Amino acid sequence: MTRGTKNNGGRMSRGSRRLVLTALAATLLAGVAVPAVATAGSTAVPKAAAGQKRPELQKAIQAMVDSGLAGVQMRAHDQRGEWVGSAGVSKLGETGKPPTDGYFRIGSATKTVTATVVLQLVAEGKVGLDGQAADYLPQFGLDRRITVRMLLQHTSGLFDYTGEHYPDGKVVPGIPWQGKEWVDDRFHTYQPEKLVRFALSKPARFAPGTAWSYSNTNYVLARLLIEKVTGHSYTEEIRRRILQPLNLQHTLAPGTSPEIPEPHAHSYYRYQDAGQQKAVDVTRQNPSWISSAGEMISTTQDLHTFFSALLGGKLLPPALLAEMRKPHSTTVPKMGYGLGLQVQKADCGSTVLFHDGGVxxxxxxxxxxxxxxxxxxAAVNYVDGVNAPVGTYQKEVQKLVDTVFCGR
Structure with missing residues (x-):
């Protein structure tokens, strides 16, 4: 699930586990049809460069597989150049490794793209970063204290339509995104407006701007704001403002299509059914349930191009890029959240900017x-649900970050 950290004193919560533990590689059971929203040009992914030998990086991703994942594909760039590699398997029961040029569902990394488009509208004077969200989306009757900034930094207090866990142990369910109910209904189409209205039917977590809580509702509202201000669909604006200028030919917003282009790895889900555990290939699914909070599909090469362009100042003016990278004071310790970006220190003290994601x-x-x-x-594929390899995987992710950014 594509979620983030809940504020629980820095412990890894249900939300953060899902954020880091999920979102990538995808599969198609019968022939792949590239969705109509794909960017112009060939859909064939260029083969990843053979690169250099980096045994420490290969060892790090193999450790992730050994922690219980099915497979990993990864791309790294540093002063020594580019390295690409993979470990594990693309599909259970087979021996082929995940393709290093493979497509995958990027989950909440989509939020960084969505936030970038909103900030471009701010730069154009069409949206006020500290303007009231209700002024742009009057149909929802939003609390007028909620600003556009609060949506992007998760300080609005709005209920997360995928459900909430509260510090006192109370759980308020949201739309189905796990268990047999989700498996049986994973091709259902959700309308963004209905997701928002469902969230607004639940009590807010806190008064706007007084705390921090990761909520996918914020980024569905950001999508609707983009559409209201521009008069164009979210998909059109993503393509016009991000994909085409950067020539991201292998990135798309699939909307309601369950398909994913080849090549790709496979994702699985294990659940309880009448007292029995069952596992199913869930690579094909309708991503409308996560919408602009996590629906996009990409490759490691395209993500590298996008993130490098963003941080290099090619997509936003300096002042707004600085705002994007500035953690809010109420953000979970060690997981500083800015505007669609997170800021964290590696164990060696190096600052890293990131956004993980998952489905x-x-x-x-x-x-x-x-x-x-x-x-x-990097992208990982694994068996989610019952007995998912959460704890050890988290440790291996931290080791991977330290290997790449601390030279360990």
Whole structure:
């Protein structure tokens, strides 16, 4: 699931586990049809460069597989050049490794793209960063204290339509995104407006601007704001403002299409059914349930191009890029959240900017130094749900970050 950290004193919560533990590699059971929203040009992904031998990086991703994942594909850029590699398997029961040029669902890394488009509208004077969100979306009757900034930094207090866990142990369910109910209904189409209205039917977590809590509702509202201000669909604006200028030919916003282009790895989900555990390939799913908070599909090469361009100042003016990278004071300790970006210190003290993401059985890692001189993009595929390898995987992610950004 594509979620973030809940404020629980820095412990890894249900939300953060899902954010880091999910979002990537995808599969198609019968022939792949590239969705109509794909960018212009060939859909064939260029083969990743053979690169250099980096045994420490290969060892790090193999450790992730050994922690219980099915497979990992990764790309890293630093002063020594580019390295690409993979470990594990693309599909359970087979021996082929995940393709290093493969497509995958990037989950909440989509939020960085969505936030970038909103900030471009701010730069154009069409949206006020500290303007009231209700002025742009009057149909929802939003609390007038909620600003556009609060949506992007998760300080609005709005209920997360995928459900909430509260510090006192109370759980308020949201739309189905796990268990047998989700598996049986994973091709259902959700309308963004209905997701928002469902969230607004629940009590807010806190008064706007007084605390921090990761909520996908914020980024569905950001999508609707983009559409209201521009008069164009979210997909059109993503393509016009991000994909086409950067020539991201292998990145798309699939909307309601369950398909994913070849090549790709496979994602799985294990659940309980009448007392029995069952596992199913869930690579094909309708991503409308996560919408602009996590629906996009990309490759490690395209993510590298996008993140490098963003941090290099090619997509936003300096002042707004600085705002994007500035953590809010109420953000979870050690997981500083800015505007669609997170800021964290590696164990060696190096600052890294990132946004992980995930959907069921797939995870994405997108990391960079502030100047973009060292980057890492990775995608994992695994068996999610019952007995998912959460704890050990988290440790291996931290080790991977330290290997890439601390030279360990």
């Amino acid at each position: 069921q059985g797939a995870g994405t890692l997108m990391y960079s130094t502030p100047d973009g001189s060292r980057t890492m993009e």
